[in-house]
Amino acid sequence: MKIVKMLAMGVMIATCVGAYAEEPTDATKRKTVTSQYYVDTRVETKQPVVGAESGNYVIMYPNSAGSDANHNEAGEIDKRHVSNVLSGTASDNIAVANDHIPTVGAVNTGLNGKQNVLSGTAGKLVTYGDNPGVTGSADVYNEAGAYNSTTSQGLVRAAHVNAAVANAFSGLLTCSDYDDGWNASMTGSEDHCLIYEVHTNMASGTYVPHN
Numbered sequence: 757m758k759i760v761k762m763l764a765m766g767v768m769i770a771t772c773v774g775a776y777a778e779e780p781t782d783a784t785k786r787k788t789v790t791s792q793y794y795v796d797t798r799v800e801t802k803q804p805v806v807g808a809e810s811g812n813y814v815i816m817y818p819n820s821a822g823s824d825a826n827h828n829e830a831g832e833i834d835k836r837h838v839s840n841v842l843s844g845t846a847s848d849n850i851a852v853a854n855d856h857i858p859t860v861g862a863v864n865t866g867l868n869g870k871q872n873v874l875s876g877t878a879g880k881l882v883t884y885g886d887n888p889g890v891t892g893s894a895d896v897y898n899e900a901g902a903y904n905s906t907t908s909q910g911l912v913r914a915a916h917v918n919a920a921v922a923n924a925f926s927g928l929l930t931c932s933d934y935d936d937g938w939n940a941s942m943t944g945s946e947d948h949c950l951i952y953e954v955h956t957n958m959a960s961g962t963y964v965p966h967n
Contacts, residue, residue: 803831811848812838814857842866881911928955 806815816834819827827834839846839856842865846852858866871889874882880893895910912920931949938948 803833806833809835811850812840812846814838929953930955 813835816827816836818829818832819834824834826832837846837850837853837856838859839850839852840859840862841847841852842858842862843852846856850856871891874891876882876893880895883892883894885891897910897912897916929952931951932953933951934948935950
């Protein structure tokens, strides 16, 4: 009799163990009671669901420095807009701001409108070219240098032009007739000259300041 009871008890225990060993249904899971520790442990390792955005954005890590109080804890993600232009309005109808992330295409487009680094001989001036981005150079006339066919193509300062004009008038124009009040001591005086004679041979040389 005792043996029968022990066998019956063993069958009952085996049956109970088998029932609990089975995977519970979803309805059973919803009714299963668990501890606060278990819930906290399981939830703290999960990332909140990333929300949807209508524009082009990337996800940013939480700001561990704490300057952004809304996104400075673990799991508190932020977003940053990706722009296909450097200014104005992007293709997703978002106005471009300084902290947005530009695409490679936007950067290349911006660089295409910039001038390459200029290189050339020190002391020369940059001149425009026939095509965008193409430049030339020109000499600056230096009165301390020799005046020749090369330097004659250089650019001059206003002071040099003024001196050249004054020297030209002095060298090319001579008075050939003076008024009645003129005497020998007044030779070269423009105040008493009536007629100037123009010399066209430039025999006196170059009129710009030079060495």
